[in-house]
Each structure stands twice: as structure tokens, then as C-alpha cells.
Amino acid sequence: MQPGATTCTEDRIRHALERCLHGLNFNRRSTSWSAGLCLNCWSLQELVSRDPGHFLILLEQILQKTREVQEQGTYDLLAPLALLFYSTVLCTPHFPPDSDLLLKAARTYHRFLTWPVPYCSICQELLTFIDAELKAPGISYQRLVRAEQGLPVRSHRSSTVPRPWQSLRTFSRRLQRHRSWRLASGMQPRPGGGSGPSCRQWERKLASVVS
Numbered sequence: 001m002q003p004g005a006t007t008c009t010e011d012r013i014r015h016a017l018e019r020c021l022h023g024l025n026f027n028r029r030s031t032s033w034s035a036g037l038c039l040n041c042w043s044l045q046e047l048v049s050r051d052p053g054h055f056l057i058l059l060e061q062i063l064q065k066t067r068e069v070q071e072q073g074t075y076d077l078l079a080p081l082a083l084l085f086y087s088t089v090l091c092t093p094h095f096p097p098d099s100d101l102l103l104k105a106a107r108t109y110h111r112f113l114t115w116p117v118p119y120c121s122i123c124q125e126l127l128t129f130i131d132a133e134l135k136a137p138g139i140s141y142q143r144l145v146r147a148e149q150g151l152p153v154r155s156h157r158s159s160t161v162p163r164p165w166q167s168l169r170t171f172s173r174r175l176q177r178h179r180s181w182r183l184a185s186g187m188q189p190r191p192g193g194g195s196g197p198s199c200r201q202w203e204r205k206l207a208s209v210v211s
Contacts (some may be wrong), residue, residue, distance in 0.1 A: 003162065003194060009054065009057065010057055010061070012047060013044070013047060013048065013054065013057050013058050013061055014061050016040065016043055016044040016047055017044060017061050017062065017065065017084075019040040019043070019044075019056065020040045020041050020044055020084070021065070021077055021080060021081070022040075024076060024077060024080050031074075044058075048088075049091075052092075052093045052094060055088060055091060055092040056092070056095075056099070056101060057098075058088055059085065059088055059089065059092070059101050060101065061106070061114070062081055062084055062085045062088065063085070063101075063104060063105055063108050065077075065081055066081050066082075066085070066108055066109070067108060070079065070108075070111055070112065074150060075115075076122065078115075078119050078122065078123075079119070079122055082109070082122050082123065082126050083177070085126070086126060086129060087130075089102075089130075089133060089140075090141050090144065095137060102130050102133055102134050103134070105130055106127060106130050106134075109123040109126050109127055109130070110123075110127060120202065
């Protein structure tokens with residue numbers, strides 16, 4: 001295979017990821033939520049779950065798309081990609097000992113710390129998650145299961161990992177407060193920061209990405 005060439009599996013995963021992200025930006029100003037979005041996410045999940053190595057390919061594709069988001073300043077796609085990265089890491093059965101995916105992810109998301117709230121806050125939480133996984137692989141999934149099952153943990157504050165939809169609601173509230181502040185101060189919207197669908201519609205769309 002020539003340098004830069006991709007396999008059929010990589011192309012299929014990238015295409016499935018693009019379909020999941022299609023229509024998730026505010027610029028489209030969609031007034032109705034399409035069930036096709038859930039079907040696209042289900043198709044991606046089915047494709048990736050066929051082989052443990054597919055999870056690593058998906059993570060690479062997510063990071064590549066995230067870097068494109070930074071270069072293009074596409075604010076609206078950062079949160080869906082961050083949530084998708086988070087859920088994919090939780091589902092990944094195994095990281096090879098020589099894998100540097102999490103280190104690459106840490107470098108990628110660190111660049112977003114200069115972005116405005118709530119985007120920098122989302123990446124800060126994701127960096128904390130990545131740091132925990134680097135120190136103890138699988139610890140986040142273990143904490144999530146223990147929290148959901150009501151099992152005792154040593155420290156409730158440090159051992160409970162927020163569910164994806166809990167982080168989603170936090171993001172929606174932060175985004176709404178951020179917009180209200182900008183409107184009250186008379187500031188113009190940032191690129192990709194139009195009015196778009198309501199926070200409730202946005203939350204339903206993002207939730208389907210990590211379902």
C-alpha cells in the first residue's frame with residue numbers, strides 16, 4: 001500500500017462518521033429532528049463493533065476530523081466529536097502497548113483550550129478523562145459501571161465519571177448562558193455560532209451521536 005493510501009475499512013468508517021456528523025451544525029437551521037441521524041449512528045456502531053481494531057480506526061478518524069474542525073473554525077462540530085471520542089474510548093476493548101492514540105488526542109484537544117466557553121471547558125474535561133486513561137487504562141469504564149450499579153467507591157468525587165448525556169446537558173446549559181451573555185453585551189456571533197435550533201433540539205441530536 002502506498003503512503004497515504006487508505007483501506008476499504010478505513011474508507012467505510014470515515015464515510016459512516018461523516019454521515020453521523022451531517023446536519024449537526026447550526027448553519028442548517030433545521031426545524032425538525034431526523035430519525036435518519038440515529039440510523040447513521042447505529043450503522044457506525046455496528047460497523048465498528050465487528051472487529052476490535054475498528055475502534056482504533058474510528059478514533060484516528062475522529063482525531064483527524066477534529067483537527068479539520070480546528071483549522072476551519074467549525075465550532076458546531078467540536079462537541080459532537082468530543083462526545084463521540086469519549087464514548088468510543090470507553091467501548092474500545094484494548095489499546096496496543098505501542099499505541100500513541102491517547103497521547104495524540106491529548107495534543108489535539110489541548111489546542112482547543114484557547115477557544116471560547118463552552119468549547120474550552122468541554123476539551124478540559126476530555127483532557128482530564130484522557131489523563132486518567134493514560135495512567136490507568138480502563139479506569140473510566142470501571143468507574144462508570146460502579147457508579148451505575150451503585151457499588152461502593154473509595155471517593156465519590158473522584159470515582160464517578162459523568163455519563164455522556166449528563167455532560168451533554170452541561171454543555172447545553174453552558175452554550176445557552178454563553179449566547180445570552182453575548183446577546184446582552186451586543187457582541188456579534190462567532191463563526192458557526194448562529195441562533196440555529198433550540199438547546200433541546202441540539203441536545204437530542206448530540207445524544208444520538210453517543211447512543
